[in-house]
Amino acid sequence: MxxxxxxxxxxxxxxxxxxxxxxxxxxxxxxxxxxxxxxxxxxxxxxxxxxxxxxxxxxxxxxxxxxxxxxxxxxxxxxxxxxxxxxxxxxxxxxxxxxxxxxxxxxxxxxxxxxxxxxxxxxxxxxxxxxxxxxxxxxxPIGDFMLPYFMEWTADFTVLALRVSGIPVYREGLQFIIPSGAWSVVEACSGIRYMIASVTVGCLFAYLSYTSLKKRLIFIGVAILVPLVANWLRAYMIVMIGHLSGNELATGVDHLIYGWVFFGVVILIMLFVGARWADAPAPPAGPLGAAAxxxxxxxxxxxxxxxxxxxxxxxxxxxxxxxxxxxxxGTQTSAVSLAAPAAQAPWQNNASPPSDWVPAFQLPVATSHLGYSGPQGEAVGLHITYYRQQDYERKLVSSQNMLVVHDDKQWAQVSGGSATTQLAGQPVTVAAATLRNQAGGLTANTQRLQVWRVYWVNNRFTASDALAKIQGALSRITGQGDDGAIVVIYTPLDPQLTEADARAAATAVLQNFMQNQGGAIEAALKTTRGAP
Structure with a gap:
């Protein structure tokens, strides 16, 4: 030949x-x-x-x-x-x-x-x-957006399982206390990495092992469900091991090792069971020469x-x-000089903000942190974080921009949600959260803050990450540059009131502040941007 x-x-x-x-x-x-x-x-x-x-x-x-x-x-x-x-x-x-x-x-x-x-x-x-x-x-590498949900579900299941086991639990947010100590659901406990690994392996196994579409879809569904439930059981067992051992076992790094061992065993069992229903491989195709x-x-x-x-x-x-x-x-390259919003009566500027807490926003080009007092002595803090010439490290909307990072030793976010207010005469939805100072422990009567957060981009206010991204793109496309800011206002909760009453009172204070100061905040941002 x-x-x-x-x-x-x-x-x-x-x-x-x-x-x-x-x-x-x-x-x-x-x-x-x-x-x-x-x-x-x-x-x-x-x-x-x-x-x-x-x-x-x-x-x-x-x-x-x-x-x-x-x-x-x-x-x-x-x-x-x-x-x-x-x-x-x-x-x-x-x-x-x-x-x-x-x-x-x-x-x-x-x-x-x-x-x-x-x-x-x-x-x-x-x-x-x-x-x-x-x-x-x-x-x-996508999936981090599911992290808060996975952490919340893990905390829900763990607390429920502990209570069913007869162990009293006091929970606040992602943290909870049992008689033997305090625990917290952090990113490593979310199970997101188990889920992604399981789905990747499960899809590959289903493709190689089955020819029936029905079998493939069923196994992929199992590959999604198994790591979710397995992670909940893992978290519960780690807390129980720590509780029963007087916190000598399953604490620190070793509880992560136990988690991976447990997950590995579960996945091996899942694959072993799935292999029992594997289909016979298809006959091989003819040689390459047949294609000539x-x-x-x-x-x-x-x-x-x-x-x-x-x-x-x-x-x-x-x-x-x-x-x-x-x-x-169209992107501006000049240095940013952040204009301070002027106090509008009956609100007045304070010498300092009501708290030393600051949001964990990454790599801004300018920031300001101001304090205000209302007609009844209400205290409000205003934090503005400004961005220009954004890139993949320094950007307005980022998963790294949080009110409080998960491993913060001083502050913790214990609740979240949204609220509607009037800003510059227009209805605006803001992201809302309650923060707690952890210095005195979970149940101590320490300072709590009611916090609102909203983006300013393309001359519009929005609490939505997606809408902020869309407005940012529209601003770039229309030649308006990439300037944007995160506006955060907060006020301390009254420790003399119940939790619900304190939050309602704080919400009223922030509503009043936004209605009075919203126009000044918007004007200061436009001045900083250089917009007419």
Missing amino acids: SDAVRLSTRFPAHWRLPLAALVLLLLAILALYAHTVVGMVTIWSRSDTYAHGFVVPVITLWLIWRIRHTLAALVPKPSPLAWVMLLGAAGFWLAGDLVAVNAATQLALVMLLVLAVPAVLGWHLAKAMAFPLGFLFFAV SAGAQARGMSSRRTAMAAVVALLIVASPHLLERLLAL
């Missing part, structure tokens, strides 16, 4: 140019979006929750390699519809990059990589690779179409960078 025939048997001729075009397009995407790629890899390397991202691309390539004989028998045929979808993914990336949303840009990057396949090879080939391509989305005849008639016209498809796709994926350069022209 000649070398030419042997090469044709190993690798169909009608695949050579399309595959080369696809590889070059994928490399171009990775190069053009290099800072997004670096951002993903950085998160993989620093977070145990998303460390599996390193192996996801490798698994995807291996999954595609497993079906290479099936793919070789198909004839690549570029899809114009995929070009339109590629344009949508590029626009999605641009919108996310304008407001520095890692989850959006990284999700868009994977969408670009996946859509490059039908853009060059066609939908029939993309369909044949549906699961491997879909599995690539597990590389996106399928592509013989397409060789003449495929080269031109494939080259055109790759060029069009490359222009599409490069377009957001040109637009971004144009939009950057």
Whole structure:
């Protein structure tokens, strides 16, 4: 057999140019979006929750390699519809990059990589690779938005289980006290990393073990439910072990080790049980040489179409960078001089704020912390955090911007919610929370604060993270720059009143302050921005 025939048997001729075009397009995407790629890899390397991202691309390539004989028998045929979808993914990336949303840009990057396949090879080939391509989305480090819910559910279950076990519990927020000591549900206790690991492994196992869609969906559902319940049981058992051992066991680092051991055992049992219903593997496809005849008639016209498809796709994926350069022209680069809101009668400025607490907002360009007193001696603090020239480290809306970090030793957030007020004559919804000073212990009569938080962006106030991001993008697109601020007002709760009455009284104080000072706050922000 000649070398030419042997090469044709190993690798169909009608695949050579399309595959080369696809590889070059994928490399171009990775190069053009290099800072997004670096951002993903950085998160993989620093977070145990998303460390599996390193192996996801490798698994995807291996999954595609497993079906290479099936793919070789198909004839690549570029899809114009995929070009339109590629344009949508590029626009999605641009919108996310304008407001520095890692989850959006990284999700868009994977969408670009996946859509490059039908853009060059066609939908029939993309369909044949549906699961491997879909599995690539597990590389996106997304899921932190579920963290507060997982922490709350874990605390709910643990406290309920302790009470059912006959142990008295006093709970406030994510912290609770039992007779043997105090416990707190922190990020490591949320179970989010167990959930993400379980779903990733579960989807891969279901794909490799079952051919029935029903079986696959059932197993994936089990992979979602098992880590959720397992983490609740883990948290309960750790508290019980600590309680029964006089806090000598399952405290500190070792309770995390116990958690991973418990989770590992649960996952192994889940996979062992799932394997009992595994389907027989499908018979292997024919050799690569069988594809030669399928592509013989397409060789003449495929080269031109494939080259055109790759060029069009490359222009599409490069377009957001040109637009971004144009939009950057509207961003202000001058230093920020934060204007102080003037006190409006009957409110007056105080020499100092009513508390030393400050929000845990990261890397602003300017901040101010002022105190005010009302006509009846009410004390209100105003904290303004200002952002300009935002990027992925310094940005207005971020999961790192919190009223109180979870491991704060002095302050803890014990409740959350929302409230509606009047600001500059317009109804505005604000995020509300109650904070407690932890210096004297969980049950001590220490200082508590009622806190309201609202974003100011694109000359609008909103409490919504999503709306703040959208307004930020609109501000950039319309050439208004990326200036924005977080406005926080707070007042101490009256320790002489019941919890409910104290919060109601504090809400009335903040309502009155916003109605009187809202216009001055807005005017100061506009002055800082330089807007007319």
